[in-house]
Each structure stands twice: as C-alpha cells, then as structure tokens.
Amino acid sequence: xxxxxxxxxxxxxxxxxxxxxxxxxxxxxxxxxxxxxxxxxxxxxxxxxxxxxxxxxxxxxxxxxxxxxxxxxxxxxxxxxxxxxxxxxxxxxxxxxxxxxxxxxxxxxxxxxxxxxxxxxxxxxxxxxxxxxxxxxxxxxxxxxxxxxxxxxxxxxxxxxxxxxxxxxxxxxxxxxxxxxxxxxxxxxxxxxxx
Amino acid sequence: xxxxxxxxxxxxxxxxxxxxxxxxxxxxxxxxxxxxxxxxxxxxxxxxxxxxxxxxxxxxxxxxxxxxxxxxxxxxxxxxxxxxxxxxxxxxxxxxxxxxxxxxxxxxxxxxxxxxxxxxxxxxxxxxxxxxxxxxxxxxxxxxxxxxxxxxxxxxxxxxxxxxxxxxxxxxxxxxxxxxxxxxxxxxxxxxxxxxxxxxxxxxxxxxxxxxxxxxxxxxxxxxxxxxxxxxxxxxxxxxxxxxxxxxxxxxxxxxxxxxxxxxxxxxxxxxxxxxxxxxxxxxxxxxxxxxxxxxxxxxxxxxxxx
Numbered sequence: 001x002x003x004x005x006x007x008x009x010x011x012x013x014x015x016x017x018x019x020x021x022x023x024x025x026x027x028x029x030x031x032x033x034x035x036x037x038x039x040x041x042x043x044x045x046x047x048x049x050x051x052x053x054x055x056x057x058x059x060x061x062x063x064x065x066x067x068x069x070x071x072x073x074x075x076x077x078x079x080x081x082x083x084x085x086x087x088x089x090x091x092x093x094x095x096x097x098x099x100x101x102x103x104x105x106x107x108x109x110x111x112x113x114x115x116x117x118x119x120x121x122x123x124x125x126x127x128x129x130x131x132x133x134x135x136x137x138x139x140x141x142x143x144x145x146x147x148x149x150x151x152x153x154x155x156x157x158x159x160x161x162x163x164x165x166x167x168x169x170x171x172x173x174x175x176x177x178x179x180x181x182x183x184x185x186x187x188x189x190x191x192x193x194x195x
Numbered sequence: 196x197x198x199x200x201x202x203x204x205x206x207x208x209x210x211x212x213x214x215x216x217x218x219x220x221x222x223x224x225x226x227x228x229x230x231x232x233x234x235x236x237x238x239x240x241x242x243x244x245x246x247x248x249x250x251x252x253x254x255x256x257x258x259x260x261x262x263x264x265x266x267x268x269x270x271x272x273x274x275x276x277x278x279x280x281x282x283x284x285x286x287x288x289x290x291x292x293x294x295x296x297x298x299x300x301x302x303x304x305x306x307x308x309x310x311x312x313x314x315x316x317x318x319x320x321x322x323x324x325x326x327x328x329x330x331x332x333x334x335x336x337x338x339x340x341x342x343x344x345x346x347x348x349x350x351x352x353x354x355x356x357x358x359x360x361x362x363x364x365x366x367x368x369x370x371x372x373x374x375x376x377x378x379x380x381x382x383x384x385x386x387x388x389x390x391x392x393x394x395x396x397x398x399x400x401x402x403x404x405x406x407x408x409x410x411x412x413x414x415x416x417x418x419x420x421x422x423x424x425x426x427x428x429x430x431x432x433x434x435x436x437x438x439x440x441x442x443x444x445x446x447x448x449x450x451x452x453x454x455x456x457x458x459x460x461x462x463x464x465x466x467x468x469x470x471x472x473x474x475x476x477x478x479x480x481x482x483x484x485x486x487x488x489x490x491x492x493x494x495x496x497x498x499x500x501x502x
Contacts, residue, residue: 028355067371070373111388142244170382173378
C-alpha cells in the first residue's frame with residue numbers, strides 16, 4: 001500500500017513538473033516569436049502568439065531600440081492679461097531645470113506628460129478647419145484644459161491663451177558646430193482660446 | 196550555471212531574496228516619488244486621457260480607477276502598495292502579496308500611461324515572474340517539487356527575458372541607420388532635453404573616433420550580454436559594465452528610473468554564493484553605519500551633559 005502511495009505521489013509530482021515545463025516552454029516560444037522579426041513561423045502562429053502575449057506580456061522596448069530619437073515635439077504657450085499677451089513660454093523649461101538639479105524627482109515624468117499631450121495633437125494631425133473642431137476634438141480639449149490651468153495658475157487674471165506645437169529636428173551630425181541645438185523646426189499654431 | 200529545476204530545496208533563496216528586495220525598492224521609490232505629485236499623475240482631473248478599453252484589463256470591474264473613491268483619492272493605492280510591499284519583504288513566503296503588488300502596479304501604470312518607458316515595461320514583466328518565486332522558510336522545511344520547479348523556472352525565465360531584451364535591442368540597433376554609422380550617441384544625447392547640457396556639448400566637440408567607438412562598444416555589449424552573462428567567469432564583468440552603463444543613462448541622460456530598473460534586473464543573474472556575499476557585505480556596511488551612529492549618539496550625549 002505504502003509503495004503504491006509512493007508511486008502515485010511520484011507520478012503526481014512528475015506530472016505537475018511536466019506541466020510547469022510545458023507552461024514555461026510555451027511562454028518562452030511565444031515571447032521569442034512575438035519579438036522576432038517577421039518570419040514564416042511567426043506569421044503562422046501570429047494570432048495565437050498575440051492573443052497569448054496581449055495584454056500581460058506586451059513588450060514595448062521604446063528606449064532600447066532601434067533608432068535614437070532625432071526629433072522632439074513640444075508645446076509653447078502664451079497667456080493674455082488685460083489685453084496684453086505674455087511672451088511665448090515653454091511649459092517644460094522649469095521642470096527640466098529642476099530635473100537637471102535633482103535626478104531623483106518627478107519633474108522628468110511631468111515633462112513626459114506635456115510632450116505626450118503635444119504628440120497626441122501631431123500624431124492625429126489635427127488641423128483646425130472650423131471653430132467646431134476646437135470644441136469637439138478630444139486631444140485639443142485636453143491641451144486646452146492643460147493651458148487654461150497653467151495660465152490661471154501663473155496669472156489669475158488671464159482671459160485668453162494660445163498654444164503652438166513645435167517639432168524640432170536634431171541638427172545633422174555634419175552641422176553640429178552651427179549655432180543652436182536644433183535643425184529644422186515646424187510650428188503649428190492654434191487659435192487663441194477664451195478661458 | 197545552476198539549472199537544477201526540480202530540487203525540493205530551492206537553491207536560489209538568497210538570489211530571490213535580494214532580487215525581490217531591489218525589485219520592490221524600485222517600485223517603492225518610483226511610485227512614492229511620483230506620489231509627491233499624485234494629482235498630476237493619477238488625479239481625477241489630470242491631463243492623461245482615460246482609456247475606455249483598459250490597456251491591461253478589458254473588464255472595468257477590476258479597473259480600480261473606475262471607482263469614485265480611488266479616482267478621488269489615488270494616493271490610497273500608493274499607500275496600499277507600500278503596505279503590501281513592506282509586508283511581503285517581512286513575510287517573504289507570502290504567496291498572495293506579489294499578486295496584489297503586480298495588480299496595483301498595473302492599475303497605476305494604466306492610468307498614467309503617458310509616463311511609462313522601457314523600465315516600467317521590464318519591471319511589470321519581472322513582477323509577473325515574481326509571483327511564482329517561492330522563498331521557503333527554513334523552519335517549515337523545503338518546498339514541494341512543483342513549487343520548487345515553478346520558482347526555478349520563473350527565475351530562469353526572468354534571466355531569459357533580460358537576455359531577450361538585450362538581444363532584441365542589439366539586433367534592431369544593428370539593423371538601424373544611426374548605430375552602424377556611429378552617430379547614434381550624438382543624436383541620443385543632443386536631442387533629449389533632459390540630458391545633461393555638458394553631455395550635449397561633449398558629443399558635439401568630441402573626436403568622432405570616440406563617438407563611433409562608443410556606439411560600437413555599446414552594440415558589442417548588447418549583443419554579447421545574452422551569451423556572456425551565463426558563464427561565471429565573464430558574468431561579473433558583464434554585470435559591472437552594465438551597472439556603469441545604466442547609471443550613466445540614469446544620471447547623464449536623466450532617465451533615472453529606467454537606469455535603476457535595469458540595474459535591479461541584474462540581480463537575477465547572481466548565483467547563490469554571490470548573493471550571499473552581497474548580503475554579507477551589505478550587512479557589514481549596515482553594521483559600520485550602526486557603529487558610527489552609536490558613536491555619534493554617545494558623543495552627543497556627552498556634549499549635552501557638558502552643557
């Protein structure tokens with residue numbers, strides 16, 4: 001009887017270990033197929049692999065590969081106070097200065113948020129064709145809320161604000177000695193908006 | 196290389212202990228630092244649009260931000276995360292804490308998805324493997340064969356995962372334009388606005404030979420990491436170079452949490468002996484600090500008596 005129990009116990013542990021190994025191999029193969037460049041095997045099992053990997057094991061190696069960032073998208077804004085416009089300002093300037101002083105702070109991540117809001121506008125290629133676009137588009141609404149908050153925070157008497165999205169390309173390596181940090185610049189202005 | 200996957204006694208206890216400690220320290224530092232401005236990142240009126248179909252969980256029942264209490268008091272989630280992490284560090288054997296910690300991290304990440312980078316991605320993957328780590332207490336005896344093999348397989352998968360990260364990064368860089376032509380470091384450091392301004396000037400004026408050499412060394416490192424890290428003779432050099440490289444990313448490029456996340460990931464490669472030595476050294480430093488503190492306290496007491 002004892003011998004039989006031992007055998008059953010041994011069988012159960014063998015089965016459970018085999019199960020763990022199968023799960024492990026499945027995970028490993030799916031991860032490899034998910035990340036590998038397109039090939040006949042990954043095409044064949046694409047559906048199964050993406051169903052398995054999404055959403056828990058999704059891997060976006062943004063900072064690892066493949067090319068360095070060669071352009072930057074950011075906001076500039078200005079506020080109107082009693083009929084006078086302030087200078088155009090970069091909302092991330094102070095945050096970047098603070099992040100430079102203290103690397104273990106949240107300021108760097110705040111910069112991410114500003115840049116992501118700006119990127120959303122350019123990714124969607126939102127062009128204002130009519131005034132209703134300003135009212136209906138979600139990304140514009142988000143940017144509007146962001147800058148009305150900033151203008152009211154900085155100048156409580158602000159009545160209007162305006163923002164622009166600028167895309168800055170890095171200077172080519174061969175032009176690195178020319179003045180300024182950036183090469184080509186594209187500016188997209190949005191109309192002044194009432195707070 | 197220890198591939199003993201089915202032993203009753205988990206032979207990687209010290210490795211798992213220090214890895215879990217540093218993994219949780221990353222989570223604690225990241226969420227508590229950002230928690231100082233909790234309303235901006237997770238607040239009800241923040242500027243990160245809510246996604247209707249949750250990235251991680253399609254079912255809104257388990258998206259905690261759908262509940263008004265959580266969306267009004269997001270700091271509660273960070274406090275909860277702190278409590279579970281501290282409890283799990285005290286009770287390393289607890290099997291439910293890692294699941295809850297993973298769930299809380301994913302919930303927080305899904306609400307503040309604008310701020311995520313490769314470091315967050317890697318940490319959330321490692322937190323999944325962490326769920327299956329089994330750290331037995333010596334008092335209770337060994338682990339079941341299933342638990343032990345699951346734990347060892349998870350540790351092995353964590354190692355493979357990091358190797359995959361390096362291999363994919365190296366392979367894709369090799370097939371890109373800027374890394375093979377040697378100008379990648381110039382663009383990486385000069386475009387990013389959070390890089391040190393001294394580094395921007397440095398890549399501008401440095402002799403191009405060093406720029407190309409730097410880019411090629413990095414490529415060589417990323418492509419050789421997945422192979423060299425498995426051998427004890429080469430592992431310690433590979434990991435030391437990696438730590439210097441990632442601390443450079445953290446402080447020169449300003450990607451602090453990303454650099455620290457990669458340094459944390461390296462702890463899975465420590466074998467039991469190295470992990471024990473690390474703990475011993477850490478303990479010795481701790482003792483030194485304790486002694487210094489006690490001495491300073493004693494002197495303070497003498498001075499206070501004098502005055």
